[in-house]
Amino acid sequence: xxxxxxxxxxxxxxxxxxxxxxxxxxxxxxxxxxxxxxxxxxxxxxxxxxxxxxxxxxxxxxxxxxxxxxxxxxxxxxxxxxxxxxxxxxxxxxxxxxxxxxxxxxxxxxxxxxxxxxxxxxxxxxxxxxxxx
Numbered sequence: 001x002x003x004x005x006x007x008x009x010x011x012x013x014x015x016x017x018x019x020x021x022x023x024x025x026x027x028x029x030x031x032x033x034x035x036x037x038x039x040x041x042x043x044x045x046x047x048x049x050x051x052x053x054x055x056x057x058x059x060x061x062x063x064x065x066x067x068x069x070x071x072x073x074x075x076x077x078x079x080x081x082x083x084x085x086x087x088x089x090x091x092x093x094x095x096x097x098x099x100x101x102x103x104x105x106x107x108x109x110x111x112x113x114x115x116x117x118x119x120x121x122x123x124x125x126x127x128x129x130x131x132x133x
Contacts, residue, residue, distance in 0.1 A: 034076035044103040052098045060088045085120040101126040
């Protein structure tokens with residue numbers, strides 16, 4: 001019985017070490033300006049990016065299926081990139097924010113097609129935070 005306990009403990013120890021070695025750190029986003037993303041969208045397609053700017057055209061909505069979501073334009077001078085996130089974000093028009101999101105030159109959802117959009121949903125590794133003043 002003692003030999004079984006020792007073998008089981010070793011199995012658990014090596015199993016935990018193997019799982020920890022196999023775990024990957026989350027990808028680091030590419031830091032870019034709104035202008036860079038808007039000017040060269042193909043360069044950022046399907047990549048996690050981080051950009052900052054001003055919130056314009058903020059919309060907090062609920063889909064027909066009852067799912068909350070937020071959309072807005074992330075602006076910087078005359079440039080803008082559209083942002084989508086699941087849930088209702090606690091931001092307001094004119095806030096300066098930092099967006100970490102996956103950029104898509106084209107994303108299809110059912111019959112809808114979205115072009116040149118940052119998806120800041122947590123499932124995409126994204127988040128939107130207010131910049132410190």
